[in-house]
Amino acid sequence: MSRKDSVGTPATVVLTRAGVPFTTHAYDHDPSARSFGLEAAEVLGLPPDQVFKTLLVDTGQELAVGIVPVNCTLDLKAIAHALGVKKAEMADPRAAERSSGYVVGGISPIGQKRPLRTVLDETAVLHDRVYVSGGRRGFDIGLSPTDLLTITQAVLADVAR
Numbered sequence: 001m002s003r004k005d006s007v008g009t010p011a012t013v014v015l016t017r018a019g020v021p022f023t024t025h026a027y028d029h030d031p032s033a034r035s036f037g038l039e040a041a042e043v044l045g046l047p048p049d050q051v052f053k054t055l056l057v058d059t060g061q062e063l064a065v066g067i068v069p070v071n072c073t074l075d076l077k078a079i080a081h082a083l084g085v086k087k088a089e090m091a092d093p094r095a096a097e098r099s100s101g102y103v104v105g106g107i108s109p110i111g112q113k114r115p116l117r118t119v120l121d122e123t124a125v126l127h128d129r130v131y132v133s134g135g136r137r138g139f140d141i142g143l144s145p146t147d148l149l150t151i152t153q154a155v156l157a158d159v160a161r
Helices: 010-018 036-044 076-083 093-100 122-126 145-152
Strands: 023-026 052-058 063-069 117-121 130-136 139-143 155-157
Touching: 010 130, 010 139, 010 145, 023 130, 036 052, 036 130, 052 093, 052 130, 063 076, 063 093, 063 145, 076 117, 076 155, 117 122, 117 145, 122 145, 122 155, 130 145, 139 145
Parallel strands: 063 117, 117 155
Antiparallel strands: 023 139, 052 063, 130 139
């Protein structure tokens, strides 16, 4: 089994240990793709509002995670409000990689090195299953939004635009 076909990432380990049902979806990542998330939706044949991207923000006091559909942007004022802080800005990519243990474009909201406060966009609950990065580029995980909320200890809020 090649590394590309392997599904042993910190995210899959966490889900397996917790007994959370999930599906894995590996695909050939195109390094020239302009959007990792939109590429995943297209290659997997999924509606973009069902595939979610993981974004790290910096509140000035801590890093936090925002999870929004890949065809949307993260509303920084809305996530700051959901976190109860004055402001949030996108985290430096190197800080996001150090904190999560994943590379940009493959940051999963599950199994991060350091657990961070997490906000999931409320549209996730409109789907029976949502898809998030499985922990590397070209690898997504499908699971119920309820399980995603539970495993990440996220709060639900309107944070996508």
